[in-house]
Amino acid sequence: MFLAIKEIKHEKLRYGLIIGMIVLISYLIFVLTSLALGLANSNTDAIKSWNAQSIVLNKDSNISLGQSIITEDQAKNIKLSSKDAYIGQSSVVAKSKGVDQISATYLGIDKDQYLYKDLKLTSGHKATKAHEVVADEKFEQSGYKLGDKIKLNSLKDKYTIVGFTKNAKINVAPILYGRISDWQEIKGMGTTLAASAVVSQNQKTDFSDANLKNYPIQKFIDKLPGYSAQNSTFTFMIAFLMIISLIVIAVFLYILTIQKIPNYAVLRAQGIPAKVLIKTTIAQSVILVISGLVIGTILTILTAIGIPTSVPMSFNIPLLSLVAIGLVLTSILGSLVPIRTILKVDPVEVIGG
Amino acid sequence: MTTIKLTNINKTFGKGLSKVHVLHDINFEANKGELILVLGPSGSGKSTFLTITGGLQTPTSGTVELNGKSLTSASKKDLEKLRLDKIGFVLQSYNLLPYLNVREQFQLVDRVKKQGNLDKKRFDDLIMTLGIEDLLHKYPSELSGGQNQRVAIARALYTDPEIILADEPTAALDSDRVAEVGKMLQELAKEKNKAIVVVTHDLRLQNYADRIYHIIDGKMTEDKATTETKEATEQK
Ligand SMILES: Nc1ncnc2c1ncn2[C@@H]1O[C@H](COP(=O)(O)OP(=O)(O)OP(=O)(O)O)[C@@H](O)[C@H]1O
Ligand SMILES: [Mg+2]
Numbered sequence: 001m002f003l004a005i006k007e008i009k010h011e012k013l014r015y016g017l018i019i020g021m022i023v024l025i026s027y028l029i030f031v032l033t034s035l036a037l038g039l040a041n042s043n044t045d046a047i048k049s050w051n052a053q054s055i056v057l058n059k060d061s062n063i064s065l066g067q068s069i070i071t072e073d074q075a076k077n078i079k080l081s082s083k084d085a086y087i088g089q090s091s092v093v094a095k096s097k098g099v100d101q102i103s104a105t106y107l108g109i110d111k112d113q114y115l116y117k118d119l120k121l122t123s124g125h126k127a128t129k130a131h132e133v134v135a136d137e138k139f140e141q142s143g144y145k146l147g148d149k150i151k152l153n154s155l156k157d158k159y160t161i162v163g164f165t166k167n168a169k170i171n172v173a174p175i176l177y178g179r180i181s182d183w184q185e186i187k188g189m190g191t192t193l194a195a196s197a198v199v200s201q202n203q204k205t206d207f208s209d210a211n212l213k214n215y216p217i218q219k220f221i222d223k224l225p226g227y228s229a230q231n232s233t234f235t236f237m238i239a240f241l242m243i244i245s246l247i248v249i250a251v252f253l254y255i256l257t258i259q260k261i262p263n264y265a266v267l268r269a270q271g272i273p274a275k276v277l278i279k280t281t282i283a284q285s286v287i288l289v290i291s292g293l294v295i296g297t298i299l300t301i302l303t304a305i306g307i308p309t310s311v312p313m314s315f316n317i318p319l320l321s322l323v324a325i326g327l328v329l330t331s332i333l334g335s336l337v338p339i340r341t342i343l344k345v346d347p348v349e350v351i352g353g
Numbered sequence: 354m355t356t357i358k359l360t361n362i363n364k365t366f367g368k369g370l371s372k373v374h375v376l377h378d379i380n381f382e383a384n385k386g387e388l389i390l391v392l393g394p395s396g397s398g399k400s401t402f403l404t405i406t407g408g409l410q411t412p413t414s415g416t417v418e419l420n421g422k423s424l425t426s427a428s429k430k431d432l433e434k435l436r437l438d439k440i441g442f443v444l445q446s447y448n449l450l451p452y453l454n455v456r457e458q459f460q461l462v463d464r465v466k467k468q469g470n471l472d473k474k475r476f477d478d479l480i481m482t483l484g485i486e487d488l489l490h491k492y493p494s495e496l497s498g499g500q501n502q503r504v505a506i507a508r509a510l511y512t513d514p515e516i517i518l519a520d521e522p523t524a525a526l527d528s529d530r531v532a533e534v535g536k537m538l539q540e541l542a543k544e545k546n547k548a549i550v551v552v553t554h555d556l557r558l559q560n561y562a563d564r565i566y567h568i569i570d571g572k573m574t575e576d577k578a579t580t581e582t583k584e585a586t587e588q589k
Contacts, residue, residue, distance in 0.1 A: 002464055006457060007452040010451070266448065266450055269409060271437030347444075348409050
């Protein structure tokens with residue numbers, strides 16, 4: 001440690017630049033990972049908030065909520081437990097005077113079922129009367145307020161925002177939670193449709209209808225339009241970024257160590273044990289990478305505070321810690337690569353006669 | 354007992370046409386209590402001889418013995434320990450770490466060799482003799498060539514080694530300083546019973562040596578004349 005710190009202190013510019021590089025790399029990885037995760041979450045936030053384990057959809061819906069319908073007749077064959085709930089889904093465009101229109105997902109829920117009961121609001125109250133909705137915070141961020149009357153698609157009747165809730169996005173679209181009877185009205189098919197799907201906190205909902213099928217919720221999530229493609233794109237992007245960054249850092253540390261060979265030669269001539277040299281090299285890499293990571297983390301936190309809420313960003317501390325540990329480990333590897341060179345350094349060759 | 358003994362040392366570099374024979378059948382001895390000078394012109398093989406003696410490089414043939422133990426068969430680790438504990442090296446250049454100030458060069462030694470280094474009083478005496486007491490907070494790049502050399506000498510002596518091997522330690526020093534360093538080395542040999550070998554082309558050191566060897570084109574001969582006159586003067 002003595003040598004490691006003394007050297008860093010003496011060569012401020014050189015080591016400063018390397019720390020700077022590590023800061024930028026870790027910042028880049030942290031921010032990208034958080035952005036990717038934020039986007040992934042805005043696909044699934046609402047589904048996660050339901051705590052559902054399974055979903056019943058029409059078997060011809062290709063596991064898509066938008067394509068699924070459960071008719072009144074089919075609904076008669078379903079035995080709902082207290083952990084099951086109907087949802088009626090419809091894509092809508094919400095408009096109100098003076099604010100931007102928003103493409104949203106209308107979800108009709110039944111006030112006697114668990115989704116309605118478990119719905120947590122950040123302000124206002126739940127929809128108790130017809131044509132009342134609870135909206136995702138996206139609406140609030142876009143300038144909609146409690147009591148605002150909104151027009152859905154080209155329907156005659158206006159809806160009133162009576163409450164706001166958080167984490168209510170599905171497939172990136174903000175949700176408007178309303179009554180299932182209003183959903184039937186939006187669909188315009190009268191009362192022949194019971195719902196789009198049944199979500200359940202159980203593994204399975206009890207039903208006997210050949211046209212309906214039960215799916216695990218993860219399967220449903222994976223089939224959200226674009227979700228899997230998006231995720232694998234980001235996963236690969238970040239993985240490549242990680243690997244390349246790690247190689248870059250390792251190469252830099254390698255060069256750094258090689259440049260110090262004359263110093264090692266002096267120490268070897270003096271009989272300083274090889275152990276001390278190796279410890280110094282590793283200590284130095286760890287100090288550099290950890291300083292870089294700490295600054296990178298601070299920058300990431302500042303970014304998270306400063307970034308507009310409309311950009312979804314989500315920090316998964318365990319994942320980011322893993323990334324950080326990966327950086328520390330490869331940097332140790334990077335500095336160990338030239339250890340053979342250090343051990344074989346011939347003082348005479350370097351020092352000369 | 355002979356402290357340092359080189360027998361039939363040969364050293365060649367390279368292969369085939371580019372092969373150079375740098376040391377030819379060198380036989381050399383040094384004992385405790387002696388200051389020995391190896392004089393020779395540039396390129397004669399002085400540094401090669403000294404680094405072989407200190408175990409920094411291996412001879413092509415021949416044996417090196419320190420205190421009766423063969424260096425040629427010692428492991429790298431043993432050689433390392435030997436250099437740290439028993440040998441004080443003053444190399445021709447590059448003796449100091451650029452990122453430690455003078456005081457820290459000694460602190461580093463304390464960190465790896467916990468015992469047997471000079472105590473405070475002897476250290477203070479040493480840096481006074483070498484005139485580096487005001488340089489303790491300076492970095493090597495802030496020192497002159499001569500100052501660098503004096504710090505290197507102090508560093509080599511700091512571990513209180515039995516054997517001191519110095520390569521041109523006085524090259525960048527003025528005559529007054531050469532006299533002081535010469536006297537100091539002579540005293541160290543006599544009073545502390547150390548074996549000191551200095552290779553140099555600096556004739557100013559001749560007066561302080563107990564014995565002198567000459568090396569020319571890799572061939573070493575002992576200067577019996579000086580040795581005999583010295584013994585004669587000492588007996589009077
Ligand atoms: N690693 C090497 N490879 C090839 N030749 C070498 C090597 N080291 C030394 N020599 C050659 O051996 C000869 C003796 O070199 P050495 O450094 O021992 O001389 P020296 O007496 O110390 O000279 P100086 O007084 O200039 O320091 C020189 O001709 C040199 O070119
Ligand atoms: Mg030389």
